[in-house]
Amino acid sequence: MGVKSVAIYSEADRCSNHVNLADQAICVGAGSNSDSYLNLANVLMAVQISGADAVHPGYGYFSERTHFATALQGMGVKFIGPPVSAIEAMGDKAKAKAFAIKAKCPVVPGSPGAVLNEADAIKYASEIGYPVLLKAVAGGGGRGIRRATSADEIQKLYSMASAEAQASFGNGELLIEKSLVKPRHVEIQILGDEYGRMVYLGERECSVQNLRHQKLIEESPDANLSPKTRKSMGESAVRVASSVKYTNAGTVEFLVDADEKYYFLEMNTRLQVEHPVTEEVTGYDIVRWMLKIASGEHLTIAQRDVHLQGHAIEARITAQDPEKDFAPITGSITGWCPPTGPGIRIESHCHAGYEVSPFYDPLLAKLIVKATSRHDAVTRLQAALHDFKVAGIATNISFLSRLCHTDEFISGKMDTQFVGRFLDEAID
Numbered sequence: 001m002g003v004k005s006v007a008i009y010s011e012a013d014r015c016s017n018h019v020n021l022a023d024q025a026i027c028v029g030a031g032s033n034s035d036s037y038l039n040l041a042n043v044l045m046a047v048q049i050s051g052a053d054a055v056h057p058g059y060g061y062f063s064e065r066t067h068f069a070t071a072l073q074g075m076g077v078k079f080i081g082p083p084v085s086a087i088e089a090m091g092d093k094a095k096a097k098a099f100a101i102k103a104k105c106p107v108v109p110g111s112p113g114a115v116l117n118e119a120d121a122i123k124y125a126s127e128i129g130y131p132v133l134l135k136a137v138a139g140g141g142g143r144g145i146r147r148a149t150s151a152d153e154i155q156k157l158y159s160m161a162s163a164e165a166q167a168s169f170g171n172g173e174l175l176i177e178k179s180l181v182k183p184r185h186v187e188i189q190i191l192g193d194e195y196g197r198m199v200y201l202g203e204r205e206c207s208v209q210n211l212r213h214q215k216l217i218e219e220s221p222d223a224n225l226s227p228k229t230r231k232s233m234g235e236s237a238v239r240v241a242s243s244v245k246y247t248n249a250g251t252v253e254f255l256v257d258a259d260e261k262y263y264f265l266e267m268n269t270r271l272q273v274e275h276p277v278t279e280e281v282t283g284y285d286i287v288r289w290m291l292k293i294a295s296g297e298h299l300t301i302a303q304r305d306v307h308l309q310g311h312a313i314e315a316r317i318t319a320q321d322p323e324k325d326f327a328p329i330t331g332s333i334t335g336w337c338p339p340t341g342p343g344i345r346i347e348s349h350c351h352a353g354y355e356v357s358p359f360y361d362p363l364l365a366k367l368i369v370k371a372t373s374r375h376d377a378v379t380r381l382q383a384a385l386h387d388f389k390v391a392g393i394a395t396n397i398s399f400l401s402r403l404c405h406t407d408e409f410i411s412g413k414m415d416t417q418f419v420g421r422f423l424d425e426a427i428d
Helices: 017-021 040-050 066-075 084-091 093-102 118-128 151-169 227-243 275-282 286-294 374-387 397-403 407-411 418-427
Strands: 006-009 024-027 132-136 145-148 174-178 184-192 198-209 215-220 248-256 262-268 311-318 335-337 344-348 363-371 389-391
Touching (some): 006 017, 006 040, 040 066, 066 084, 084 262, 118 132, 118 174, 145 151, 151 174, 184 262, 198 227, 198 418, 215 275, 227 262, 275 363, 363 374, 374 397, 407 418
Antiparallel strands (some): 132 145, 132 174, 184 248, 335 389
16 A cells, blocks of 8 residues: 554564564553553653654553543554544443444443442342343443352452452443344454445354353354345444544454344444454455545445355464463464465464464464355365464464364354353363
8 A cells, every 4th residue: 555564562572473573663651551552741752753644552451541542643544443532432332332222223221321339230230130141331442341140259259349440440330231042153253434424244153162262163154044134234233433533444343143133242443353353354455445434535335245155264373371361471482383275374574483472472473364155264274274384383373274164153153152152161
């Protein structure tokens, strides 16, 4: 696109691939998040030093923090994302739920806003029925979530969920929702320009999650979603996003039950880690469109132009030990040999010699495969995982390989409890 890129990095990420690939790179501090990527003054100084016209916030950190977008606005620098008002509206799950209801989108039964305390949570749980989920009002990524099946469990888990939410998002408030039985997690990708045009780019099936509600494998399209439900969910997602005057890329997440009834879960006002599968089946480069929209260009995609062709699956390669509750692993990567070939796409910051630090998310790479059918995509994923070699540090590759060879995964009949059942069977 002819746009010069400036990478920021912490001292721990000095050897990360993105540092070498960018036109310019600026260090923003020591390894910890608070000293670097979440150090507002240092990041804004890097913007000023580089003379950047715009900032893409990536997948996390400042991507959903209104004070960052506001600070950029005050500097006359474009935030490549939605307006602050949309981040505020959708960043609070209680507010987001209210907007969804107003947009006539089905929502999961639960408290209308943040619960006040344990007793308040128990009161709502008795009204909607167990099991329930205690969920952080702010944030995402599976943090600040606990499942309770009784009042005693709420008393036990409430403070834990609140403390995790406070540590992760700076907000310990919780809301309570009905926990659906064997739901599927399906999300809709949307794009909207600054002139009122918005489209949805199909869905992503994200039910394969670890016990911390963190996604492991995502795919598009959802083999179990009828065209009628896909259209209805897509239109609901657009209504929810439009209700807060959303612009740029975003994702509206839903839970889908066995009867294909869907319920609004939340909206992520940023780029999703799993966006490549949507790019592969639609042919649209989402990041490219984020830059174009932020530059004031019109969205030239009409809904009738969006067609899902083939099938794509993404597996998250992480430095984690699945046998120990997915505990993160640190160490030096001594060998790095990702798979190559037709229909295989790798996105990673790693290489041989890279030091995996304890400071960040354990994601090492995204392995994306594309084929003409889901059957062929699964076969390609199985082969690619077999060929993915990492030395010097433990990863989840073997676990993912076993997972995608199960009958349940091959048939595409997963739900959000799939990984838990798989682990229970492995222990038995």
